[in-house]
Structure formats: structure tokens, C-alpha cells
Amino acid sequence: MKRNIKLVISYDGSRYNGWQRQGNTSKTIQEKIEQVLSKMTGEEIEIHGSGRTDAGVHAKGQVANFITDSKLPIEQIKNYLNQYLPNDIAVLEVMEVKERFHARLNAVKKRYNYTIWNDNVPNVFERNYMYTVEEPLDLEKMKQAADYLIGEHDFKSFCANKRMKKSTIRTIYAINIYSAGSKIVLSFEGNGFLYNMVRIMAGTLIEVGLGEITPEQIVRILERREREAAGALAPAKGLCLEKVWYEGERL
Template identity: 50%
Template structure:
């Protein structure tokens, strides 16, 4: 059985996220049938190619509506195809909003999630009162003036190893909520502001709640120095709102 690692891109607008789910799991708005998830769609396609069931593992979940420029996944399959031929075959069946950009054969024990060392996400904010019609699926529009320096000072306080319990929507559990955020970079690009988050892992909704909190700092609703107290509180109510998924994209997953 050969093990294949793929890198794929997708526009998440019409999907219920990466992971196929049973009723009551994940997104509370509905149960995500396999047909409406990236994982489910890929597994059906790969199973058709292989002639028997194939399971695929992603580097991590992306929420409903979140995009990916560099999601990584792996699957085991018996095939005589070269990686190049397999990629061509997969892409010939995929819809236009999902595409595999690389395929390589990897050692048997490689696991896209367990072996991942760090990830980078980017959130795009359209900081203008004028809408960008053709970018509306990929940006969150915030017309108010945003204080870039205040947000950067807040971002510094959020980097490093912390308990990010206040920055997740996940229900209380036994799993650790300590994560290491290596950097939060904030750049103005025309009338957009790009927030780039890199770290060893992110909790459920963590990037989108960090974003909501940083935007509150940008508008003056919170102060940069409030970040320390929010982290120490461990309370979701102390952090900012959950911003829409449309502005978020998984950019890269890194391995040793």
C-alpha cells in the first residue's frame, strides 16, 4: 500500500469545512454530509479511482467557509500510477473550486496531521467603505479607521506560548489549550490589511477570535494592554467577537 501526500487548494465558500461529520458534530447549523465537505468529496473520488474505500487525513480542520492555499493531506492507495498521473486523474474529477497542486509518495508512517510542525493562516480585511465586489468571498469589510500600531502592539502580547482558552469556541474538555504563536504580522496592502498568523497549532475558531479581538483594538474598543488580562482570564466572554470565515485562508503547513 503506497502513501501519498497531496497539497491542495480550495475556495471554501460552498463547503461545510474540511472534515466530514455526523449529525450534531462541528458546525451547529446543520450536519455536514460528506457531499458538503472537502474530505468527503476527496474520499469518494479516491475510492472511485481505487475501486475500494480510501480514507484521507488532513493536516487539520478548516471551518465552513474558510479557504486554503496550502492544505496538506495524505492517503494510502494501491495503484500503479505515478504521482504525476495520479494528480492529473484526481484533478480531472474535482470541481473548479478544489484543486490538487502537488502529489508525492512519502514513507508509510507519514501522517499529515501528526507530523505537522507549524501552520500559517492569513486573514484579509477590506478596510474601506467602498466594497470590492469581486473579492467579497475572500475579505471581511471593516469600513472604520483601524489603528495599525495599536493592533501591532496587541499582537506582540499575543505571541509566544500561552493558554488560549479565552480564544476558542470549543467546549470545555481535557485537551490542553496551550499553543505557541510564533508571529502575528500585520501589513497594509492598498486598502486591505493582511493579518498573518504562524504557530504550532490553533484551537477551534482561535484565529477568528484573535482577529475579532485585534479589530476591537484597532477601533479603540479595547487597548493593546488588555490582551494580557484576556489571556489570564481564560474566559471566552473577555475576548472579541468571532469574525466571518470568508476572510480566512490556510496558507501553509510545515513539516520537519
């Protein structure tokens, strides 16, 4: 009898070419996990992730699922994965779920955090997980600008895929901006995100914080529905997929 297994995964994306398996490289998170699972079960395992994080992007709560005939206990699957996966990938949770569960199709909300180091003195120990902006950022203006992004909008201006044929309408539930010393975190919660959307929103809000864009210009950026209207693409290393929610879970 086939089983559907759900994984919650944490990874440092620094040395990987993103989540999704690719034909020209084995340096993807998906392929590393599939290789270990296939060896463990003796089956050709394909895992489905909640989303395709880009090269260099990190995750604390990526979710994936796979189908298997294996009868191995859940705890044994978890231990095997963590024994044989590289040290920069960890499986936090393993659970058996209903046959119809799909990590991507059933996701109802995601949270991404973008971390900025706002100082001209480098952060030596966390530099691989944050983007350094040396000039002071105006957090109040960034918060004002973020308010214009909340709600249901056409986010085509914030999508790096210009040939996107599917709907570019998404709903942003919340954008929280907070700081601790020189560290600034931009936290985005929404029902889904377009290709590079969070990094473009982060880059645009940084430009607001530097005084290059006014908060009110966000309205015009959304209206134009052109990638060129929005700000720069913020570097991948500052981005982390924090959490994915599914129906029945507290949102």
C-alpha cells in the first residue's frame, strides 16, 4: 500500500542552484533529498516541494511530500535522511499524510523573511544570510510603502518572468518590518508569490528606505504592470522561506 510522506526541511542555500532538480547540475536541494530517499527505499523517488526557492535562497520551513511503498517507520526515515544528507540540509519533521496531500497545490499561505544588515561595519558571522546596505534606511517610509503592497493586487511589476502567461494576481496578508540593532527584517506573508517577487519587493522597499522612491510611488508601480517600474532585485542570500501553512492549520 502506497504511503504519502510529508517532510519539513531546513537548508542553507548558499552552495546550491536552487530547490528544483535540473538536468545540467546535481547541486539542487531536490536532487540531494531524492538521491537519499531513493537509496533508502530502493525506489525512484520524486519529491514535490511547496515552492522553488532560487539559487542561494535559504529555508527554515520548506515543505515537501513523496509517495512510497516503503514500510519504514517515520522516525527511521527521518534519521536516515539526516544521517546521509549534506550538513547544510536538515529534515526537521517527517509525517504520514493523506493520499491527496500535495505540498505545493495545497499550500494556503507562506512566509518569507528578507534580512538586511544596515551598517558600514560588516557582519562577519551572518554575512551569508543577509544583504548589507551601508547607507541608513528610513524604516518609517519603508513601512508606509509596504502598506500599499498589502491586499490583493496584480503584482506583474514584481515578477521577473516577463513571459508569465498565468495570473499575476496574488494576495499579501501582511508585511512586517522590524529591526534589532543593525539587523532589519522584512517579513512577507501571502497566499503565493511570483518568480522573484519577494526579492523585487525587498529591493523596491530598500530603494524607498534610501529615498530613491517615495512610498506613494508604489501605487504607480503596481498600476504599470511592468518589471522595469519596480526596484532592483535584492540578492538571494538575504531571503529565507520561513513557514508554509495548509488548510486546517492556524494561519
